Amino acid sequence: MAGNHSNPSGPDLALGIALTDLPDGGKLVGHRDGEPVLLVRRGAEIFAVGATCSHYGGPLVDGLVADDSVRCPWHHACFDLRTGAALRAPALSPLACWSVEQRDGRIFVGEKRKKPSPAPRDSNAGPPPEGIVIIGGGAAGFAAAERLRREQYQGDIVMISDDEAPPVDRPNLSKDYLAGKAPEDWIPLRSEGFYAKNGIDLRLGTKVTGIDVGASEVVLADGTRVGFDKLLLATGAEPVHLTIPGASQPHVHTLRSLADSRRIIAQAGAARSAVVLGASFIGLEVAASLRTRGVEVHVVAPEERPMERVLGSQMGDFIRALHEENGVIFHLGDTAASIGAGDVLLSSGSTLAADMVVAGIGVRPRLDLAEAAGLATDRGVLVDAYLETSVPGIYAAGDIARWPDPHSGENIRVEHWVVAQRQGAAAALNMLGHRQKFTDVPFFWSQHYDIPINYVGHAEGWDTIEVEGDIAAKDCLLRFKRGGQVLAVVTIFRDTESLQAELAMEQSKA
Structure with a gap:
C-alpha cells in the first residue's frame, strides 16, 4: 500500500531546483535520499512532504491543495503540509516532512524533520475524562482510540469488540483482498503490538449485553462491569441474513x-x-x-x-x-x-x-444496546453536531449514528467506512472537551474490476442528474440535484473534480 521508493522520479531535491520551476500554487515530485518528495508552493512558502498517501499510496501530486493541506485524489485523505499530520481518514499515519531552503533563486530540500511535539492541551477543554470505553472494533471505534492517544490522552481506554480479529481494513475485504490481489498483512489497521504499546485495552470476542447509564458502567456477557467517564457507541451494522430454506448451510x-x-x-x-x-x-x-x-x-x-x-x-x-x-x-x-x-x-x-x-x-444498524439504555433513536442513534447522544457523556459514531448534516439540512445516517473513521476521530476530540462540530461531507468509493467509483455528498432523493463526460467511456461526473442544490457528485476517473466538489460542498456550508 505504501509508495515505491526503489526508482525515485524527478529531480534530486538535495541538489536543488530553480524557483521558477515551481510556480505559486504548483506541485512537483522529486526525491531526497531515495525517497519521493512532494514540493508544494503557496506564495512565499514552500513545503516538502512525502509524495504518496499513507493510506493506499495515492499520488499526492495529483491531489488538491486547499489552505495548508493536500488531499489525496484516490480516497480523499487529507494531510497538513506544515507537519505531515494525517488530518482526515482514511489515512491514519502522517507523511514525512523535510526542511526547505531558498537561496540564489533555487529551492533546496534538506534533512527530514523530526515529528513535531503534540500541541498543548486546550485550556478551555476542561479536565480530561479518567476513563473512556469504546464499544465496537470497526472503523469508528478504532479511529477514536487512535485519535485519543494521538491527542496525548493519558487516561484508560477500553475497546470492546465482539469480533475475534483486531480492527481491519474492511473495504478491502470485498475488493482486492477477496480478489486475491492484496496480501493479508495489508488487512489489519495496526499491528497487534500497537494496542499494548499505546495502552489500549483491546478486548476481542467480548460481547456487551447492556449499558447501565445511572452507574456509568458497561455490562459484559460474563457479568463483568466496566466503568466509564465517557462512552463511545460504535457498534456498526450487521448483515441482513437470509431466512429462506437452506440459508444456514456452510456454503x-x-x-x-x-x-x-x-x-x-x-x-x-x-x-x-x-x-x-x-x-x-x-x-x-x-x-x-x-x-x-x-x-x-x-x-x-x-x-x-x-x-x-x-x-x-x-x-x-x-x-x-x-x-x-x-x-x-x-x-x-x-x-x-x-x-x-x-x-x-x-x-x-x-x-x-x-x-x-x-x-x-443489506445491513442493519446494531441499535439494541442504545435502545435498551434509553438513548433517543430514529432509524439510528440520534446525536447532535458533536456526536453526543441524548444522554450526556455517551457518544455514537459510524453506521449507527444519525447526525445533523449541515449541507443537506437533514438528519442523515450513512454506512460508509470513511465517514465512520472521521466520526470516530471527531467523537474522540469531543470526549476530550474540544467541542468540534462534525461537518465533514460524506465520501465513499466502490471498486469494480479496475474501475473506481467515487461518491461525494449524500442524496437520498433527487429531481435532476446532470451528466458531464461519457459514462460508457469511464470518464464522467454526475451531479445529483434537488431544487437546484447539488447534493452529491459521482465520478469515474475524474479525481481532481471529485476533490473540488467535496471542497465546494464544505465551503457552501461554512
Whole structure:
C-alpha cells in the first residue's frame, strides 16, 4: 500500500531546483535520499512532504491543495503540509516532512524533520475524562482510540469488540483482498503490538449485553462491569441474513468480517459457480472479486437495474454492462426461493448451479444496546453536531449514528467506512472537551474490476442528474440535484473534480 521508493522520479531535491520551476500554487515530485518528495508552493512558502498517501499510496501530486493541506485524489485523505499530520481518514499515519531552503533563486530540500511535539492541551477543554470505553472494533471505534492517544490522552481506554480479529481494513475485504490481489498483512489497521504499546485495552470476542447509564458502567456477557467517564457507541451494522430454506448451510455466506472473507476465499478455490444474492455495492464487489478468481458468477436481485436507488438509471446500466463484460450473468426482477446443496431455486422457477452463495442483501444498524439504555433513536442513534447522544457523556459514531448534516439540512445516517473513521476521530476530540462540530461531507468509493467509483455528498432523493463526460467511456461526473442544490457528485476517473466538489460542498456550508 505504501509508495515505491526503489526508482525515485524527478529531480534530486538535495541538489536543488530553480524557483521558477515551481510556480505559486504548483506541485512537483522529486526525491531526497531515495525517497519521493512532494514540493508544494503557496506564495512565499514552500513545503516538502512525502509524495504518496499513507493510506493506499495515492499520488499526492495529483491531489488538491486547499489552505495548508493536500488531499489525496484516490480516497480523499487529507494531510497538513506544515507537519505531515494525517488530518482526515482514511489515512491514519502522517507523511514525512523535510526542511526547505531558498537561496540564489533555487529551492533546496534538506534533512527530514523530526515529528513535531503534540500541541498543548486546550485550556478551555476542561479536565480530561479518567476513563473512556469504546464499544465496537470497526472503523469508528478504532479511529477514536487512535485519535485519543494521538491527542496525548493519558487516561484508560477500553475497546470492546465482539469480533475475534483486531480492527481491519474492511473495504478491502470485498475488493482486492477477496480478489486475491492484496496480501493479508495489508488487512489489519495496526499491528497487534500497537494496542499494548499505546495502552489500549483491546478486548476481542467480548460481547456487551447492556449499558447501565445511572452507574456509568458497561455490562459484559460474563457479568463483568466496566466503568466509564465517557462512552463511545460504535457498534456498526450487521448483515441482513437470509431466512429462506437452506440459508444456514456452510456454503452460504455473508460478508462483514475478516473471518467471513477468509471463508469465502477458502471455498472460492474449489468453486466453479457462485450465486450472489443482491446487487448492492458489497454484492457487486464480491461478484467482481470472484470473477477475478475465475468463478462463474450469477447475480440475483429484485430491482430492474443494479444500484439505481443510489446512483440513478444511467450509472445502474453502466455498472450492469461493466459486470456483463466481465462475465457476470444477471437475474434481475427475481429473488431466491430456496438454496440446495449445489443450486439455488429462484422465485421465477429457474434453477442456478451454485457451489457457493453470498448474500449481499443489506445491513442493519446494531441499535439494541442504545435502545435498551434509553438513548433517543430514529432509524439510528440520534446525536447532535458533536456526536453526543441524548444522554450526556455517551457518544455514537459510524453506521449507527444519525447526525445533523449541515449541507443537506437533514438528519442523515450513512454506512460508509470513511465517514465512520472521521466520526470516530471527531467523537474522540469531543470526549476530550474540544467541542468540534462534525461537518465533514460524506465520501465513499466502490471498486469494480479496475474501475473506481467515487461518491461525494449524500442524496437520498433527487429531481435532476446532470451528466458531464461519457459514462460508457469511464470518464464522467454526475451531479445529483434537488431544487437546484447539488447534493452529491459521482465520478469515474475524474479525481481532481471529485476533490473540488467535496471542497465546494464544505465551503457552501461554512
